Amino acid sequence: MLFRLALAAWLLVIAPAVAAPSAKLESPDKVLSVELTTDGDGRPSYAISRLGKPVIAPSRLGFILVDAPKLERNLTLAGEATRRFDETWEQPWGERRFVRNRYNELRVTLAEKNGLQRRFDVVFRLYDDGVGFRYEFPDQTNLKTVKIGEELTEFSLAEPATVWWIPAYEWNREEYLYHRTRAEEVGDAQTPMTVRTDNGLHIAFHEAALVDYSGMNLTRVEGRRFKAALTPGVGGAKVERTAPFPTPWRTLQIADTAGGLVTSNLILNLNEPNTLGDVSWVKPMKYVGVWWEMHLDKKTWASGPKHGATTENALKHIDFAARHGLGGVLVEGWNVGWDGDWFGNGQDFSFTQPYPDFDLKRVTDYARDKGVVLIGHHETSANAAHYESQMEAGFDLYKKLGVTAVKTGYVADAGQAKVMGLDGKVHFAWHEGQDMARHHLKVVTEAAERQIAINAHEPIKDTGLRRTYPNWISREGARGMEFSAWGQPGNPPEHETNLIFTRMLAGPMDYTPGIFGMKTKSPDGVATTWAKQLALYVTIYSPIQMAADLLENYEANPKPFKFIEDVPTDWAETLVLNGEIGDFVTIVRKDRKSDDWYLGAISDEEGRVLTASLGFLEPGRHYKAQIYRDGDKADWKTAPQDIVIEEREVTATDVLTLRLAPGGGQAIRFMAASKGKPRQ
């Protein structure tokens, strides 16, 4: 299933040079360039230009260590090497099948001129649509254990800009509405943080391959100068590692259009290839769940008369999934531990013991018979220490029963996760600290050994590790649809158009779209039209997509539900036809298993008239377009359910006009006819 297609991969190594004042490199097509220099005090900085214009003004590099003098002054450029790389690899599942990984690499060795004579490399990978760079600490006498107090990496925006961001270090973790402010008004921000310069350039700041290190937030020092701010650790250091080791990649996706950020493969390319071998057992799918009814207070996670996770309710969902060709059924609240004050505690959760009214074996047997899988659920309340004490048993049980995917959960306030320290004690931790980074990879690798996929909620941020561990299929990590159930406020119409150009740049999100019942506990209810709910299946990528609403709402509305039945969750290609951050976007994706294409267009609170040129379709071929569009009176506030479903024949030369209502959207399936002939 998985193979790597090396089109061209060759090396060009320049012999280490004598100490030079600076080192430079351009991207393969000379779009981006980077320059690293050291100043009179031996302080290194880097700068990034695009087509000759500064994008990142000279910005510092270095570290403060907690047990040794900082690594930031007195450095000399002791070596320099460059390398070219060009390879195309295949994703086992994803937004596209083939990914080209083409970059020029600049490796610079910085060494202290005297004193401890410590050294580290800074490695830049220049793509035409972005830059990644990381530090690499080699094995060396005077820096065995690296205890990082602060990473001093800076990002100084060269041009005035608007920024989309959410705050860091707040009581919540990642579930905020996005701010859209001037760059000079950003506070401590999480990544991805997305920037549009006044000149129209789009830049997204994030990181790739967050392994055994603390997640990076960004602090704005002053003006447009940002600095890495590592998530606190559980000891004196924010990160503690033994050399040799690399840091995660600090990434900048850079594009003229907002859509160019979405189609960038930078984050994935900077991760290591699949280490799991054959992962054909990882199955993209759609699923329903015993879930939304809890968010609406119709059922409870806890046991009792309103308990949602009963055998009967599970079987009902399995029947529905089987009937409609959905692959999975999630059941939350199946296991003992939900009855006390579990929030922020989590030590009472059992990962093997079901409630008496939930016959786990019967449910999984029944599902298997119906060709459906039960999606397991491991809520931890962020008590990773407790979870790890039962995790293997939990996964063993699931493996035995044929559960191939598990949703994990880490509900707790920020800073209130619990991890087992190296000292054998339980420590309070942040969701994105080094210990939690380790924990999540432990979960993913333990699950992989049992051929189980992981969908983590309240997770550590996505940094593209799905390339290395393709069983890490999705996660939450932003305000999901649940906020439209009970949020005060809920998700406003612009929320998804923000997500696509910020959070979604990191990777798949289990957003749980597909709501038709728009009245909820949230004051504005679900603030989209029905057509937009359908369009979310195309615009918000995840290989595991929930049909989140109550089954009765689907049963009552089979026609719009048809799109949810049809839409794939695995793609051969993805293109962005248009889009502006926080305003609107149109995305088309080609099904991996057929020649069909799917289009999703969504808007914020404004009505839109967008143009979609169908040039992505195969030339000369006919397609039947099954269109799910906003009706004439559609409006998220007054008539969300006004949807028109119609068909027309199209070819690659057609240009569609997409009329989106306020808070609206449009979803289209392009069904390929036999070549050269109109489809029947």
Place this chain on the structure above:
Amino acid sequence: MLFRLALAAWLLVIAPAVAAPSAKLESPDKVLSVELTTDGDGRPSYAISRLGKPVIAPSRLGFILVDAPKLERNLTLAGEATRRFDETWEQPWGERRFVRNRYNELRVTLAEKNGLQRRFDVVFRLYDDGVGFRYEFPDQTNLKTVKIGEELTEFSLAEPATVWWIPAYEWNREEYLYHRTRAEEVGDAQTPMTVRTDNGLHIAFHEAALVDYSGMNLTRVEGRRFKAALTPGVGGAKVERTAPFPTPWRTLQIADTAGGLVTSNLILNLNEPNTLGDVSWVKPMKYVGVWWEMHLDKKTWASGPKHGATTENALKHIDFAARHGLGGVLVEGWNVGWDGDWFGNGQDFSFTQPYPDFDLKRVTDYARDKGVVLIGHHETSANAAHYESQMEAGFDLYKKLGVTAVKTGYVADAGQAKVMGLDGKVHFAWHEGQDMARHHLKVVTEAAERQIAINAHEPIKDTGLRRTYPNWISREGARGMEFSAWGQPGNPPEHETNLIFTRMLAGPMDYTPGIFGMKTKSPDGVATTWAKQLALYVTIYSPIQMAADLLENYEANPKPFKFIEDVPTDWAETLVLNGEIGDFVTIVRKDRKSDDWYLGAISDEEGRVLTASLGFLEPGRHYKAQIYRDGDKADWKTAPQDIVIEEREVTATDVLTLRLAPGGGQAIRFMAASKGKPRQ
């Protein structure tokens, strides 16, 4: 010498109330009020109003602990007590002799409803011109050792505002030029951070009584919402204390005018009274030094042919000081340790061994004969661990030789201080972390035992501890005049008008004014007029004031130097006649030893015409005004030395027009005549 004059001090204690949703209190004259509430989740917040209008919108309180669940949810208002206080106390030295300390106090006990049932008090002291509040942790079973990960205290500005601030956590410590931005553009900021709302209200955020705790910076979360950000500690916690203990006071000075911030006594009043007893040995004074010549590269700290700290040079300075009635002579570079790469190291400094060309005993004997004191010098390069190993010997030596004041120094990059941890190991530390707070008080108390005063450079921030330890006479803690010697850039003309309304609100600063030689290594040189240099002695308060220039510049200009000879360093009263942050200010102070008043007015880069009503003078009494003003052509850029010195007779009914040049100033001595008669 020191006595406390209790005009009225009485208590009114309301018995602890039953759990109430909120607690409220007003300041004595009902100017300010505070309200503390808990929400449905038991999260406490406070709000501050002034004359009925919100100043601080509801803002969170609480803590994240590193080894226990956070203290922030699930809290109930378990007790409430109020108290009134009114006392006038005397400063042994200061900006004014008598200080009224009049406030209403609200003490609220917050207790966890269940679980660990931990508790803490929040104590508010409401003055009419400001608010201080702190947390107090009582002795209790489930919270013996308090390991604070984050203090969650927030400050949410109710009104749009402009803010003057310098960044926190940068490579330097406190030596920055001030930013003047909208509130929404502040990054991580140090305190004092000064705010002017668009309605014209002035608010300064700072802290008082920073004892055995980490210094507080402010992070802007989003919009105008700021959050306490404690300086990192050397272990996993930012602060580690054993209960019972109080935190420092979080302070808000609040006034209609910028000058109202300057005359506020809030910070001092929130500190504990003098614990040293008779401190008549603490002598306010002016001094010259072997110092500016090093900054100009005419001499060196290190030994060799250009060594500044020679016996001969010291004697020359002593002669000069004696001749001109200045009390002290600072000699830097007198001790062994300056010859290697001392920056950021500091382990080679000896605090007892002079260089061979500096005869310490001869110098101190000579000074004593001349009625002058040698001001000692202890540069540590922030290696507090090394300093503490010799500190007592260093102070013993100075005491034996009659040195009554020591300038300490902590030159090192931020985060690169070195402290001896409780584990017996040396740790890297931030200049304002808990360990450095402990270190500085250790220095001050060891010095006090030997009747030595301390003037700390690159210090921990001033939080008014001079009230408790009156031998802590001054400090640096901002960009001093030295930046005008070599800064790239130097201090611009607005710098001092920023300092007075920001850094100076914390306490005295050893700014080292009095420069007549305006051409330096800095591109703009010393960016003031001569008249402004003189006015700085009145506007920038310090009980120890340097006449910082080369002696030859004073000898060549005896007429303007006369003001430096005359101006006192200890005051009976201080008034601000006018002022706008970063623009201009006029301050008058009354000599503590005579009936004379002194006026200082300074401007930024703009010329000004200010009015000074002399109503502060004794009615009916005649004064000779000795005026040092900018000449007609004066301009900091083109004619800084254009000064006019003139005299006129004035009384309290006069109104002076002060014409200040760009970058200019004016200094006036009002010499009191015998009562009712013109002065001779």
